[in-house]
Amino acid sequence: MQLTILGGGGFRVPLVYGALLGDRGAGRVTRVVLHDPDTARLAAVTRVLAEQAAGVPDAPEVTATTDVDEALRGADFVFSAIRVGGAEGRAEDERVALAEGVLGQETVGAGGIAYGLRTVPVAVDIARRVARLAPEAWVINFTNPAGLVTEAMSRHLGDRVIGICDSPVGLGRRVARVLGADPERAWIDYVGLNHLGWVRGLRVAGRDELPRLLDDPVLLGSFEEGRLFGAEWLRSLGAVPNEYLHYYYFNRETVRAYREAEQTRGAFLRDQQARFYAQAGDPSVSALAAWQRTRAERESTYMAENREAAGAGEREPEDLSGGYEKVALALMRAVARNERTTLILNVRNRATLAALDAEAVIEVPCLVDASGAHPVAADPLPGHATGLVCAVKAVEREVLATAASGARAQAVKAFALHPLVDSVAVARRLVDAYTAVHPGLSYLR
Known part of the structure; x- marks a missing residue:
């Protein structure tokens, strides 16, 4: 089985390859094709993978190419982890936004919009190439902003593109750990958008253990989100937010x-x-x-x-081990071998959240098997969460429309409508500044 990694010169590729080295089951990945336009980065990562594979019998073969079509041909799975504009682009996203006094984080607020505007056209091109060159392949998207990019690709690949993120997985594991529950046996009621979701319950043997956590200040202070948001705010919400909601609640x-x-x-x-x-x-x-x-x-x-x-202190040692590569491997196993499992993924809404249309990509628990990922029915979000989810989804839709039209005025609208951008005048200046530093935004007119 062939796995093609787009962004194959990326720093986190060895995490994925390390997970593959531990997979000895039938139907495992036997060939990995790395694609990246940067030959030096490709060579560096290829060296890391070769050292990882030393002494491992039947390690997946690794090849590298700068030709994206060549990389896609023959793929059973395509892992997309590209960064349009590179690390310098991310630094510029932050600098420009902070100069205007607004957030420049790569997936949230102004920085996320700028990143999305230059990434969506590239992601759409990749989706079209996959549909033409590897129509039976499944695309696993980790390219940020993950929910937005997955939705852009789904318009060409349907349900054969699935977005993954390690944030909800890590959050669920931390909540389970402080409650003394086995994360593999607990049902984590998580719902929202990528980097905008909440754990609303954690059920073990049919019993929701989350109220016990929310009522215990000692337990709440024993894990990262409890310290990050504070016990009083978590009790007010009646849920544990994804860490990225700190950008909204404490902007x-x-x-x-x-x-x-x-x-x-x-x-x-x-x-x-x-x-x-x-x-x-x-x-x-x-x-x-x-x-x-x-x-x-x-x-x-x-x-x-x-x-x-x-004042949340340092990260716990257990939270330094990553996780998205484990989600990717579990997803590939479930689809390729029909090893049914439940994973929190970014998929099309269908009828899961009534506040959003069927095509909107959301982040929820999904039952995964050989036919793909199927979102599990979820209770409605409370009003405050529904408002935030709908507002951010509306911004994502403006980004998608801007990528299709190239209309500068629509780009301004995308920035101005975001809850963390406080002025239309600021939005206009952001568009001017971002187009000045990002060649990938030259299509805006």
Whole structure:
């Protein structure tokens, strides 16, 4: 079975390959094709994978190419993890937004819109190529903003594109862990959009254990989201929000922390990854060891500004191990082998949330089998969550429409309608500034 990884020179590719090395079942992936336009990054990641595979019998064969059509031919699964504009683009997203006093995070607010506007046209082109060159392939999308990009691709691939994210998985595991429950046996009632969802219940043997957590200040203070949001706010919500909702609930504090930081997250990763790729290109250096050191630093500093603003302290050791690669492997196993499982995924809504139309991509628990991912019926969201979900989905739709029309005025509308952009005048200046620094937005007229 062939897995094609788009963005094959990306830093997190070794996580996916490491998961594949541990899969010994029938019908496993035997060939991995890496695609990336950057030959130096491809070579560096290929070195890391070769070191990972050393001594592993029947390790999946790895090939690399800069030709996307060549990479797609023969694929059974396509893993999309591209970054249009690279790490420098992310740093610019943050810089431009923060200069206007609004959030520049890569998936939330102004930064997420800018990233989406330059990524959607590329993602749509990939979807069309997959439909033509590998029509039976399943696309697993991890490209951010994951929900928006998955919806863009679904207009050409239907249900054969499924979005994944490690945030809800990590959140569910943390909630289960503090309640003393086995995450593999607990039902996590999670619903929303990508990076905009809530755990509303955690059922073990039919009993919802979440009220016990919300009533216990000691338990609430023992895990990351409890410290990040505070016990009082979680009890007010009656749910545990995805960590990315901290950008909404504590926006002023987060923007201030980002503006006061010595370096933005995007700039930190840009510089850190530049060092890694330089090291990995040196044949006298162990590329795998360099990658492991870099990854440890990367994970420990994740959302550092938010934790600082909230006084939440350092991340727990259990939360430094990643997770999206495990979701990707479980998804591939379920589809390829009909190993039925339940995963929180980004899929078309169908009739799951009444407030959204059938084509809207949402993030919910899904039953997965050989026929794909099927969203599980969910209770309606409370009014405050419905309002936020509908507002952000409306912005995503404006981004999709802008990518199709190229209309600059529509891009302004997308920025202006976002809950974290507080002025139409700011939206206009954001569009001007982003088009000035991003060649990928030259299509706006």
